[in-house]
Amino acid sequence: MVQIIKAHSPNGRWPSRQDRKRLEILEAASQIFRDRGFERTTTRDIANALGLTPGSLYYYFKDKQEIIFFCQETALRRLLTAGRRIGRMPLDPAQKLYLLIAEQVRCMLEDLFGSLAHVELDGLAKRRRSRIVARRHQYELIVRQIIRQGMRRRVFTAGDVRMRTLAILGAVNWTARWYTPDGPAGPAEIGRCFAAYLVSGLMRRSVRARFPRFPIAREMNG
Amino acid sequence: MVQIIKAHSPNGRWPSRQDRKRLEILEAASQIFRDRGFERTTTRDIANALGLTPGSLYYYFKDKQEIIFFCQETALRRLLTAGRRIGRMPLDPAQKLYLLIAEQVRCMLEDLFGSLAHVELDGLAKRRRSRIVARRHQYELIVRQIIRQGMRRRVFTAGDVRMRTLAILGAVNWTARWYTPDGPAGPAEIGRCFAAYLVSGLMRRSVRARFPRFPIAREMNG
Incomplete structure (x- = not known):
């Protein structure tokens, strides 16, 4: 898994802790999309579910479209x-x-x-x-x-x-x-x-x- | 077709001209949704395609969700x-x-x-x-x-x-x-x-x- 995500990291720039965090966010986001429907889910919902502020979520993913990608x-x-x-x-x-x-x-x-x-x-x-x-x-x-x-x-x-x-x-x-x-x-x-x-x-x-x-x-x- | 739409008209209140207009809008909207994707289409796009102002479209359908329904x-x-x-x-x-x-x-x-x-x-x-x-x-x-x-x-x-x-x-x-x-x-x-x-x-x-x-x-x- 980490390898898959790393492939998107330009020159392996992200440290491994950030990789793990992105994966964790992806898992949580997928679960919320499944429960609530994609259209109705906001980035705020995802941040809340992970105990993050919208600002810290933004550090990993800029918007819902980036998560989808x-x-x-x-x-x-x-x-x-x-x-x-x-x-x-x-x-x-x-x-x-x-x-x-x-x-x-x-x-x-x-x-x-x-x-x-x-x-x-x-x-x-x-x-x-x-x-x-x-x-x-x-x-x-x-x-x-x-x-x-x-x-x-x-x-x-x-x-x-x-x-x-x-x-x-x-x-x-x-x-x-x-x-x-x-x-x-x-x-x-x-x-x-x-x-x-x-x-x-x-x-x-x-x-x-x-x-x-x-x-x-x-x-x-x- | 007209009968199908009439079934949604409370007590047959809409005159037949309005029924026809709603149908015409449905046809145009479906075509645009298909061409452009549902999410990207706005009610303004639909109004434009029909040569209507957003206000006149609103008279027939309040929003995209009503059209979907x-x-x-x-x-x-x-x-x-x-x-x-x-x-x-x-x-x-x-x-x-x-x-x-x-x-x-x-x-x-x-x-x-x-x-x-x-x-x-x-x-x-x-x-x-x-x-x-x-x-x-x-x-x-x-x-x-x-x-x-x-x-x-x-x-x-x-x-x-x-x-x-x-x-x-x-x-x-x-x-x-x-x-x-x-x-x-x-x-x-x-x-x-x-x-x-x-x-x-x-x-x-x-x-x-x-x-x-x-x-x-x-x-x-x-």
């Missing part, structure tokens, strides 16, 4: 790292996609930074916005690549790769809108459920029998 | 009407669900009012918010009912009805975030593509062969 950046880096790792695994495309979906849902619901993935980027400065959009696009390409691979290997039925990718990402991104920690299912269970359903819709009838349950492969935890 | 209310009424009609059709649950998904996507992308379905309701007054949430829930129940019916009739595989409903609604609601009218696929095509994929993932292997394409039933256009 760091949250998205952190979540997307994690997703991209997981996505690339899964993409390289010596697995069937159906299993790769299963792992990718399950991991993305888990990351979005368990890891607080993921909870803001659905927030519109309209308020961000152009340069930051482009950076987030570019990373989102990179992630989308990983999903598309796995689906295309599955079609080539005749594991998945032929069809529009982009549409299917967008359907999957929509279902997954939307979880941050309805999930509550006190609901009947936890992040891992929701992830497995979504992965099984969304992969199943892609599979050729003849192949489907080979993957009755899509168990999460041990590789993910190893 | 009417947009959502109108879109949800349309979806509920279509949903109930499809629910009553003498069709297989797989065909019903196919029609429902295709129709919802089309409504969200073609019909401008649907474009705001993903907007957070945090800013709405409590009473209005509850009303929208209740209607969304009613719609969710229609989807769940069809899925449950499919499971009972052993057309769909057994599984968590709520999770699958949420996956479907997420994929569909998210379309409003990425769709652009100048993209490669139109609303009807996206609707059919999503419907085929999302229904396919529910179907039992043995049944799947019976529905190779899920053509849009003639009933929808009749």
Whole structure:
């Protein structure tokens, strides 16, 4: 984590205590955005929750948009790292996609930074916005690549790769809108459920029998 | 349409010219929200686009939240009407669900009012918010009912009805975030593509062969 944040620090200028503080603020802010809704949360709310004055919060983050940027950046880096790792695994495309979906849902619901993935980027400065959009696009390409691979290997039925990718990402991104920690299912269970359903819709009838349950492969935890 | 708006008019107090004007404003506002993003659009932008002064816009809608409420209310009424009609059709649950998904996507992308379905309701007054949430829930129940019916009739595989409903609604609601009218696929095509994929993932292997394409039933256009 600290490494991820450090990557934004020009020439590693921030001392490690400041890094930790920024992370702590991000965690608290994400929690408040989730509880109260992004639009209704003010920087004052975030400062209050952390026992900081608005002035000291400003020292770490200039505004809500800056918090959003760091949250998205952190979540997307994690997703991209997981996505690339899964993409390289010596697995069937159906299993790769299963792992990718399950991991993305888990990351979005368990890891607080993921909870803001659905927030519109309209308020961000152009340069930051482009950076987030570019990373989102990179992630989308990983999903598309796995689906295309599955079609080539005749594991998945032929069809529009982009549409299917967008359907999957929509279902997954939307979880941050309805999930509550006190609901009947936890992040891992929701992830497995979504992965099984969304992969199943892609599979050729003849192949489907080979993957009755899509168990999460041990590789993910190893 | 006019009837839908009239339903909000206490005792039919508004003359029909005002109804038409409110509708016209809704259409223009939806278009601007879609082009510019909801957060960045001001009531002044909406007034400008319509050649109105902010004062005359205020006569019809007091603020952006009031516009959001009417947009959502109108879109949800349309979806509920279509949903109930499809629910009553003498069709297989797989065909019903196919029609429902295709129709919802089309409504969200073609019909401008649907474009705001993903907007957070945090800013709405409590009473209005509850009303929208209740209607969304009613719609969710229609989807769940069809899925449950499919499971009972052993057309769909057994599984968590709520999770699958949420996956479907997420994929569909998210379309409003990425769709652009100048993209490669139109609303009807996206609707059919999503419907085929999302229904396919529910179907039992043995049944799947019976529905190779899920053509849009003639009933929808009749």
